[in-house]
Amino acid sequence: xxxxxxxxxxxxxxxxxxxxxxxxxxxxxxxxxxxxxxxxxxxxxxxxxxxxxxxxxxxxxxxxxxxxxxxxxxxxxxxxxxxxxxxxxxxxxxxxxxxxxxxxxxxxxxxxxxxxxxxxxxxxxxxxxxxxxxxxxxxxxxxxxxxxxxxxxxxxxxxxxxxxxxxxxxxxxxxxxxxxxxxxxxxxxxxxxxxxxxxxxxxxxxxxxxxxxxxxxxxxxxxxxxxxxxxxxxxxxxxxxxxxxxxxxxxxxxxxxxxxxxxxxxxxxxxxxxxxxxxxxxxxxxxxxxxxxxxxxxxxxxxxxxxxxxxxxxxxxxxxxxxxxxxxxxxxxxxxxxxxxxxxxxxxxxxxxxxxxxxxxxxxxxxxxxxxxxxxxxxxxxxxxxxxxxxxxxxxxxxxxxxxxxxxxxxxxxxxxxxx
Numbered sequence: 001x002x003x004x005x006x007x008x009x010x011x012x013x014x015x016x017x018x019x020x021x022x023x024x025x026x027x028x029x030x031x032x033x034x035x036x037x038x039x040x041x042x043x044x045x046x047x048x049x050x051x052x053x054x055x056x057x058x059x060x061x062x063x064x065x066x067x068x069x070x071x072x073x074x075x076x077x078x079x080x081x082x083x084x085x086x087x088x089x090x091x092x093x094x095x096x097x098x099x100x101x102x103x104x105x106x107x108x109x110x111x112x113x114x115x116x117x118x119x120x121x122x123x124x125x126x127x128x129x130x131x132x133x134x135x136x137x138x139x140x141x142x143x144x145x146x147x148x149x150x151x152x153x154x155x156x157x158x159x160x161x162x163x164x165x166x167x168x169x170x171x172x173x174x175x176x177x178x179x180x181x182x183x184x185x186x187x188x189x190x191x192x193x194x195x196x197x198x199x200x201x202x203x204x205x206x207x208x209x210x211x212x213x214x215x216x217x218x219x220x221x222x223x224x225x226x227x228x229x230x231x232x233x234x235x236x237x238x239x240x241x242x243x244x245x246x247x248x249x250x251x252x253x254x255x256x257x258x259x260x261x262x263x264x265x266x267x268x269x270x271x272x273x274x275x276x277x278x279x280x281x282x283x284x285x286x287x288x289x290x291x292x293x294x295x296x297x298x299x300x301x302x303x304x305x306x307x308x309x310x311x312x313x314x315x316x317x318x319x320x321x322x323x324x325x326x327x328x329x330x331x332x333x334x335x336x337x338x339x340x341x342x343x344x345x346x347x348x349x350x351x352x353x354x355x356x357x358x359x360x361x362x363x364x365x366x367x368x369x370x371x372x373x374x375x376x377x378x379x380x381x382x383x384x385x386x387x388x389x390x391x392x393x394x395x396x397x398x399x400x401x402x403x404x405x406x407x408x409x410x411x412x413x414x415x416x417x418x419x420x
Contacts, residue, residue, distance in 0.1 A: 012343055013075055017091055019413045021071025022337060024099045026402075026409040028063025032056050033375075033399035035110060040391035044382045045311050048185050055110030060321055061192060062102040062124065068329055069200050070094060070131050072336060073152075080148065080207055083141040090134055097127025114173045121170035125163045132156045147223040151203025154231055158195025161238075162188060180244070187241035193320040194256070195234050201328055202230060202263055209267055212283075212335055213274030218266035226266065229259035246304060253301040260294045281369045285331030288373070292323035315383045323376060330372065330405065334365055337412045364408035371401025 036043050039052040046053040074091055078084050085091065101124030108116030139152050165188045172178040210217045217223075233256035240248030267290065271279075296319040303312030378394025381387075 018075040026406040032059035037395035041388040155199035162191040215274030226262040282334035289328035364404040367404035
């Protein structure tokens with residue numbers, strides 16, 4: 001941790017830059033649950049296509065997950081590589097391309113307006129590619145972080161393919177340019193959930209979890225094995241989706257389970273050997289997400305072979321983006337936001353940084369954790385049983401939790417940005 005933070009303050013972006021992404025993600029989080037609450041009966045058996053639930057899905061994926069990943073990676077990677085970004089204005093441009101683009105894209109999907117979807121896809125795609133270029137430039141200095149660099153390069157490659165497929169899917173609604181829209185949509189989901197965001201989560205876990213637990217990072221040899229399994233699973237899954245190959249998708253799920261088991265074993269050892277044992281509510285969410293990761297793959301395999309009920313594919317998608325990725329990201333954000341705020345906050349008269357506990361209110365995160373858990377459990381049950389009323393109640397709980405998390409985020413932004 002000392003090495004990670006050495007000279008970090010000089011490599012920080014202006015406080016308003018990363019926190020604008022986190023604030024936008026918190027707002028999208030609230031909107032996502034509000035849209036699900038408005039149309040819970042459709043959400044429990046959603047299969048794709050321009051519809052209300054597709055808007056909610058992209059509020060979650062692009063709005064919450066990707067927006068958070070952009071803000072976190074453009075701040076944390078320069079700290080880890082000890083190479084600050086050359087300029088701030090390209091990051092601001094990424095924000096103004098992706099955030100309004102995501103809002104317009106989600107609105108177009110929510111209302112089923114194909115021209116709006118197409119017009120919003122272009123700036124969003126440009127913003128994502130600009131972000132990829134910025135991160136790639138910094139990754140060239142990541143020789144001291146070989147595991148994180150491998151995951152990050154793969155994540156960026158998946159992002160480029162994801163953006164290209166997303167653009168093609170948008171135009172396909174009007175022009176019919178794709179030979180199989182459903183196959184491309186499945187590959188799009190795999191590249192986004194397991195590729196870009198999945199590799200982002202797995203890679204940065206090798207930095208963040210040891211830092212939070214005050215532990216040594218996982219052994220490199222095992223980490224490379226984990227990476228090899230994960231990238232093989234991703235390649236098989238993407239090919240299987242595009243080719244319609246059940247065999248390739250099955251192999252991808254089994255290899256992915258091996259990668260997940262290796263990753264969770266490493267994270268267990270990190271926490272076991274760490275000096276800090278009491279990690280609070282944030283790691284209750286992280287541990288829940290770790291359970292959701294293999295559960296997602298098991299349900300995916302069951303759905304592939306018709307063993308997960310009529311809504312098996314829907315349950316697989318929800319566990320992937322709402323169970324594993326969202327829960328993990330929210331848990332990590334509870335740690336990252338106060339940490340960054342403390343780095344930006346003015347020093348006291350004695351020259352020390354304020355404690356993170358002084359910058360973050362505890363009540364909102366407690367409310368959020370309870371509501372998020374209730375929302376997850378209720379929606380899993382509603383999808384599995386194909387019943388609408390638990391989905392509406394669960395979406396209401398999720399909305400309350402999202403509002404509490406937005407309160408938590410706004411309080412930290414106020415302390416970090418306004419005071420700064």
